[in-house]
Amino acid sequence: MTDTGAKAFRWAIFGTGQVARKFALDLAGAGAPAILHSVASRDPGNARAFAAQLGVARAADSYAAALEGADIVYIATPATLHEAHARMAIAAGKAVLVEKPFASDAAAARRIAAAAAEAGVFCMEAMWTRFQPLLGELRARIAAGALGDPLGLEARFMAATPPAPGLALYDPAGGGALLHRGLYPLSLAHFLLGGIARVQAAAAIGATGVDEDCALTLTHKSGALSTLRASLRTSGPEGAVLFGTRATLAIEGPIWRPTGALLMPVRPALPPRGARRFEAFRESTTGLRVAGLLGTLRGSGRRGSTRIAAPFAGNGYRHQALAVMQALREGRTEDPRMTLADSIAILDAVDAARAAWQQGDRA
CATH class of the missing domain: 3.30.360.10 (Dihydrodipicolinate Reductase; domain 2)
Structure with missing residues (x-):
């Protein structure tokens, strides 16, 4: 799947765990104008290793530093940090893609949504399955x-x-x-x-x-x-x-x-049989075996x-990233497949x- 838009978006990644690695690998191989711009972690050493292994341009010493020069922030830190990191990125005017769970509870989700609405920036939960x-x-x-x-x-x-x-x-x-x-x-x-x-x-x-x-x-x-x-x-x-x-x-x-x-x-189920003889056969050992065989055959095809x-293309993560970039090109702050109202309702x-x-x- 190739994104044909002209603008190359610079992505900052918060977190260096397994999900962040999968996301970065698929984004790099998507054939889309996306740049792995920066990565940050609670442990700067993890960020440096991640950048070296996955071709990220810069390993930042802090989450705030990773925002510098980025267009979009992908947040893959522990769920307890999602609200703080999302609001940090929103306050910096960055588009945000937040890994699931979007927040620890609905109250935190509402605070993130309110901050995004006030800033007028794109914000979405990374429920990747909906975009496949x-x-x-x-x-x-x-x-x-x-x-x-x-x-x-x-x-x-x-x-x-x-x-x-x-x-x-x-x-x-x-x-x-x-x-x-x-x-x-x-x-x-x-x-x-x-x-x-x-x-x-x-x-x-x-x-x-x-x-x-x-x-x-x-x-x-x-x-x-x-x-x-x-x-x-x-x-x-x-x-x-x-x-x-x-x-x-x-x-x-x-x-x-x-x-x-x-x-x-x-x-539709067949109407009840009136014949006692058929009922007797159906409830017999042989009849039950035949019914079981027919059920297996029906289930198999x-x-x-x-x-x-x-x-899905790649490992399946790229579809949501492409959706974010397309929304930004069109000036939208949400995607109808995964709205902030959806995240709050869930x-x-x-x-x-x-x-x-x-x-x-x-x-």
């Missing part, structure tokens, strides 16, 4: 009625990561399964099924003090229901499924970077199913879930 081509294709098909009436979604992000000293996932100030894993299915539900009216939640709070495993049920304003799981302590099947009155949509691959989808028509492919849901389990709804 497949999600745009699926959203368009849903809007065109491919599912009929959308009834709900099931999704999960469960990946076992044992606690370790200094690991941000288990930091009570900004960690937890919901904020670091559950944000993906939560954002997906909001993106594909719309606003959230009600949140019910339960969590297992570990000795670390954070939610290590959680489950959410969302009631969307449309009436659709989403059931979501997130875990730091165990792994589960990847992907998500949307249910509608006309079709079911199975999203394949990891929820953060899906690889494809299968649209399967809903087939239903007649009339449509496979949907819309591959963190409102996170806050509601936390409130539910803090009131005693703990698993």
Whole structure:
């Protein structure tokens, strides 16, 4: 995917962790007029190593110094620092792309949004999945009625990561399964099924003090229901499924970077059989085996199913960066695929879930 605009934008990167590295690698290989201008870290030595390895022009001695001469700031520091770093960049008049979670809670997200509005600068959460081509294709098909009436979604992000000293996932100030894993299915539900009216939640709070495993049920304003799981302590099947009155949509691959989808028509259940003989066969050992085999065959390739492919470019990070640069060329301060109102609404849901389990709804 090549960005054909003439202006080359200079990017400053806050943070030198794994996500920042992936972002820098993909931005450098995107064929876009983007310059890896500067990088900063809490440890200047990490910034120097990052710059040398990834071709960043300058390793700054401080976050403030990294802003000098930059057009856009990509913030990939720990979640507890997102608000301070975003507001620092906004105050300097820079466009900002903030890694997920956008902030530690909805109140902090509102403060960032207010600062961006007052300064008149671009600001967006780096929910990269929303910018990958497949999600745009699926959203368009849903809007065109491919599912009929959308009834709900099931999704999960469960990946076992044992606690370790200094690991941000288990930091009570900004960690937890919901904020670091559950944000993906939560954002997906909001993106594909719309606003959230009600949140019910339960969590297992570990000795670390954070939610290590959680489950959410969302009631969307449309009436659709989403059931979501997130875990730091165990792994589960990847992907998500949307249910509608006309079709079911199975999203394949990891929820953060899906690889494809299968649209399967809903087939009405057969009317009850009146014949006792057929009922007896259906409930027999042989009948149940036949039914199981037919179910497997239907699941592996239903007649009339449509496979949907819309591959991402590079490692998938570049799409959001290209969106930021395009918005700046057009004089926009937001992208409709991930607005500040979206980020606030999603963190409102996170806050509601936390409130539910803090009131005693703990698993």
